[in-house]
Amino acid sequence: MAVYTEVDDDDLIEFCARYDLGEVLACKGIAEGVENSNYLLTLTTGPYILTLYEKRVDPADLPFFLGLMDHSAAAGVPCPRPIPADTGVVLQELAGRPCVLISFLPGMSPKRPKTFHCGEVGRALAEFHRANADFTGKRLNGLSVLNWRDLLNACGSDANQLRAGFSTDLAAELDQLELMWPNGLPSGVIHADLFPDNVFFRGRHLSGVIDFYFACNDSYAYDLAICLNAWCFESDNRFNLTKARQLLSEYGTVRTISEPEMLALPLLARGAAMRFLLTRLYDWLNTPEDALVVRKDPMEYWHKLRFHRAVSSPAEYGLGFK
Amino acid sequence: MAVYTEVDDDDLIEFCARYDLGEVLACKGIAEGVENSNYLLTLTTGPYILTLYEKRVDPADLPFFLGLMDHSAAAGVPCPRPIPADTGVVLQELAGRPCVLISFLPGMSPKRPKTFHCGEVGRALAEFHRANADFTGKRLNGLSVLNWRDLLNACGSDANQLRAGFSTDLAAELDQLELMWPNGLPSGVIHADLFPDNVFFRGRHLSGVIDFYFACNDSYAYDLAICLNAWCFESDNRFNLTKARQLLSEYGTVRTISEPEMLALPLLARGAAMRFLLTRLYDWLNTPEDALVVRKDPMEYWHKLRFHRAVSSPAEYGLGFK
Numbered sequence: 001m002a003v004y005t006e007v008d009d010d011d012l013i014e015f016c017a018r019y020d021l022g023e024v025l026a027c028k029g030i031a032e033g034v035e036n037s038n039y040l041l042t043l044t045t046g047p048y049i050l051t052l053y054e055k056r057v058d059p060a061d062l063p064f065f066l067g068l069m070d071h072s073a074a075a076g077v078p079c080p081r082p083i084p085a086d087t088g089v090v091l092q093e094l095a096g097r098p099c100v101l102i103s104f105l106p107g108m109s110p111k112r113p114k115t116f117h118c119g120e121v122g123r124a125l126a127e128f129h130r131a132n133a134d135f136t137g138k139r140l141n142g143l144s145v146l147n148w149r150d151l152l153n154a155c156g157s158d159a160n161q162l163r164a165g166f167s168t169d170l171a172a173e174l175d176q177l178e179l180m181w182p183n184g185l186p187s188g189v190i191h192a193d194l195f196p197d198n199v200f201f202r203g204r205h206l207s208g209v210i211d212f213y214f215a216c217n218d219s220y221a222y223d224l225a226i227c228l229n230a231w232c233f234e235s236d237n238r239f240n241l242t243k244a245r246q247l248l249s250e251y252g253t254v255r256t257i258s259e260p261e262m263l264a265l266p267l268l269a270r271g272a273a274m275r276f277l278l279t280r281l282y283d284w285l286n287t288p289e290d291a292l293v294v295r296k297d298p299m300e301y302w303h304k305l306r307f308h309r310a311v312s313s314p315a316e317y318g319l320g321f322k
Numbered sequence: 323m324a325v326y327t328e329v330d331d332d333d334l335i336e337f338c339a340r341y342d343l344g345e346v347l348a349c350k351g352i353a354e355g356v357e358n359s360n361y362l363l364t365l366t367t368g369p370y371i372l373t374l375y376e377k378r379v380d381p382a383d384l385p386f387f388l389g390l391m392d393h394s395a396a397a398g399v400p401c402p403r404p405i406p407a408d409t410g411v412v413l414q415e416l417a418g419r420p421c422v423l424i425s426f427l428p429g430m431s432p433k434r435p436k437t438f439h440c441g442e443v444g445r446a447l448a449e450f451h452r453a454n455a456d457f458t459g460k461r462l463n464g465l466s467v468l469n470w471r472d473l474l475n476a477c478g479s480d481a482n483q484l485r486a487g488f489s490t491d492l493a494a495e496l497d498q499l500e501l502m503w504p505n506g507l508p509s510g511v512i513h514a515d516l517f518p519d520n521v522f523f524r525g526r527h528l529s530g531v532i533d534f535y536f537a538c539n540d541s542y543a544y545d546l547a548i549c550l551n552a553w554c555f556e557s558d559n560r561f562n563l564t565k566a567r568q569l570l571s572e573y574g575t576v577r578t579i580s581e582p583e584m585l586a587l588p589l590l591a592r593g594a595a596m597r598f599l600l601t602r603l604y605d606w607l608n609t610p611e612d613a614l615v616v617r618k619d620p621m622e623y624w625h626k627l628r629f630h631r632a633v634s635s636p637a638e639y640g641l642g643f644k
Contacts, residue, residue, distance in 0.1 A: 008433045009523075025428035025524070028362055031351035040350055040362055042369070042428070106347035106364065111330045201331075202347070 005037045005052045007095050012041075015094045018085040019101060021045045035213055037097075040104070047104040049080060052097040057213060059098050064137045065212050066090050066100060068189060072212075073103075075131035077124070079209045080105055107200025107207035115246050118231050120206040121199055122247035125191065125227055126254030128209065129220050132189040141192065141216040143275055145181045148174055151278040158285045162299060170277075173305065177271050182219075182264045190223035191215055195230045221261040224251060225268035228317065229276065229304050237303040245318025262319050266311040273308060277301035327359045327374045329417050334363075337416045340407040341423060343367045357535055359419075362426070369426040371402060374419040379535060381420050386459045387534050388412050388422060390511060394534075395425075397453035399446070401531045402427055429522025429529035437568050440553045442528040443521055444569035447513065447549055448576030450531065451542050454511040463514065463538040465597055467503045470496055473600040480607045484621060492599075495627065499593050504541075504586045512545035513537055517552045543583035546573060547590035550639065551598065551626050559625040567640025584641050588633040595630060599623035 007015075007027065016024050022044025030049075032038045037052040053062065066082045070090075073081040080102035082090040092099050110117050141147075152159075152170055159167040191198075193214035200208030224247075232243040251257065280298040287295050311317070329337075329349065338346050344366025352371075354360045359374040375384065388404045392412075395403040402424035404412040414421050432439050463469075474481075474492055481489040513520075515536035522530030546569075554566040573579065602620040609617050633639070 006433065009430045010434075012430070023524075024430065026426075026522075027430055028350075029353035030362070031353065040352070047364070047369075104348075108331045108334070108346065108349055111328065112332075200348075202345075 004054050005095050005097055007039070007050075007052070011095060015092065015099075016041075016043060018087070018092065019043075019083065020086055021048070021083075041101070048083070049102045049104055050094075050099060051102060052094060052099045054097070061139060061213075062091055062098060062100075064139045065215065067137050068132065068135060068215055069102070069212050071135045071137075072128060072131050072209075077128050077131050077209060078105065078207055079212070105200055105208035105210065107202050109199060110196050110201055112235075113196050113231050113243075115240075115243050116204050117196075117199075117201065117206075118243040118247040119250040120201070120204075121194065121227060121231055122224075122250035122252075123254055124199070124206050124209055125194060125223060126251045128191055129188060129223070130255055135189050137189075139216045141190075141218045143192075143214070143279065144218060145177055145271060148177070148274055148278055151282055155278070155281050155285055159281060161285070162281070163302070166302075170274075173270075173274065173309075177267070177274060180267055181271065182260070182267065185219035185221055185261055185264060186258065187217060187219045189215060190218045190220060192218065192223060192226060194223070194227050219261075219264075219268070220255070221257070221264055222268050222272060224248070224257070224261075225265060225272040226275075228265075228269050229272050229301070233304055233307075237300060237307075239307050241316075241318050248317060248319055257319070262314040265314050265317060265319070266308050269308040269311075269317075270305050273301045273305035277305060326376050327417050327419055329361070329372075329374070333417060337414065337421075338363075338365065340409070340414065341365075341405065342408055343370070343405075363423070370405070371424045371426055372416075372421060373424060374416060374421045376419070383461060383535075384413055384420060384422075386461045387537065389459050390454065390457060390537055391424070391534050393457045393459075394450060394453050394531075399450050399453050399531060400427065400529055401534070427522055427530035427532065429524050431521060432518050432523055434557075435518050435553055435565075437562075437565050438526050439518075439521075439523065439528075440565040441568040441572040442523070442526075443516065443549060443553055444546075444572035444574075445576055446521070446528050446531055447516060447545060448573045450513055451510060451545070452577055457511050459511075461538045463512075463540040465514075465536070465601065466540060467499055467593060470499070470596060470600055473604055477600070477603050477607055481603060484603070484606070485624070488624075492596075495592075495596065495631075499589070499596060502589055503593065504582070504589065507541035507543050507583055507586060508580065509539060509541045511537060512540045512542060514540065514545060514548060516545070516549050541583075541586075541590070542577070543579070543586055544590050544594060546570070546579070546583075547587060547594040548597075550587075550591050551594050551623070555626055555629075559622060559629075561629050563638075563640050570639060570641055579641070584636040587636050587639060587641070588630050591630040591633075591639075592627055595623045595627035599627060 012027055013024055025042040027039050027041045030038050030040050035056045036054055039050040041048045041050045069079055070082055072079050083101045084090045090100055157167050198211040228244055232240050234240055277298050280296045284295050284298050334349055335346055347364040350362045352360050352362050357378045358376055361372040363370045363372045391401055392404055394401050405423045406412045479489050520533040550566055554562050556562055599620050602618045606617050606620050
């Protein structure tokens, strides 16, 4: 749940006058995104999303994110499109914050994804990869294997509050990941956060992909590994092979998963689990217990990590060699 | 900021099928109201507000609130209208909570009210009082003078955390209020919470009155006193006579403020200040300091209370006898 910055009504009217989109009818702070403040802004010409960037987003990254959104939308990815002001400039300022007006996408995020959702997501991910193969912007993945050690160290022995010996177990796991992490896999711009919250559906069809604020350059198969973790486990942390097979096979209809990518998948999935485990662990230890923000359980990702560690072949994800 | 209950997408689709209003296009949790979960629900036929009642609202009160909303809207008050399902029933259930679908009102709440806002609010308050003079529902004011002692006792000596001797000062003030509280003033259904958050404007004109969840039977002049406190003080807690005069005179164009009401106004305004002071004080003492919910400052209302205590005649609010 977000909305951190309050927008004064006079300031908002002045802001909207920068666009030829009509009068302000309403502006409601919405509980979407955790890094930014988001408003559903209703103008005479229809609904829009107004995003104000809070302090956790580096303003230097905004041209990459907004350029990527625009490039993706132009290439047919169903994602919001940043709307330039009448001056032609997309990035604006409001209430002392960088901000942007983006198009409103219909659809709802699935709360309990089913197999058909996983198929749609697999295909959309491949289309996102393909659509941005010619995108010229670059952004390092600041939450990749080389950054995990710092995160783990920042948690220190407090990790043991969640599980006896957790700090040591995580360090040992990280030793292995650092040692075995694959290089040279096909790479490009990845979404890096394609969780159900960030995908909209209308009925059985995917209607939107949002929240490009973790996008970066990394291997495509790592993005697939993130999705396997985010979409293909049940709430009791059991892996759902049917969902994984659907996600991977639909991905494959758009972009072929190469043999090195398949072979790397178990390790990438372990790494992807480690990445979300560590950020959740850090937030868990640094968010007051009684704060109203919902702390996400790091242990969910420990279970996922251990599942992937036991995987011996990509066939266990439903992948076969042709 | 609200949104406490998560609504599953399948449940939402089933809910919307109870109304002949088209397909669900989107549903965004909005940061509006503090007692309930509110969603901006976009259907094919347009936007609506979906309210889920959380535990702080007594379900037994819902027929009063919803009946009042419907009656007010029918009588021309610009307020949301509860929309009955195809069965004719307004009150529904979703995600295990009582809920209601209401119409969407355009407009924005003023963050820094100006004099013209106060005039519009005064007139709308009188129109609300007049529109509901024939409303047959009844609800006791559970936050009136007879309830304040319990609230103060529940805070106990912890009140002194905010100001040395505060607990004693408040008890002495309450002794006086209980002793002097007027009876027999013109009464009826009052809004009882007409703060800027609960009023929408389009440009210079009031376009909506929302949040009927404190409405009850009490004296009309007490509702005016609540508005004087909510609208006619500057952020440095100084009283703005111009705003008060505008609010009261515009009220008077619709419903005459009688002489007994005028004379009672300073005391009612002290009482109204005490009511919000006490609920804020209770919440202040019972909300963790680091919770993400914004605790409202009780001392703001102590300053207002002391202002009213020093008022010797209704002329100081800009009221004169004709």
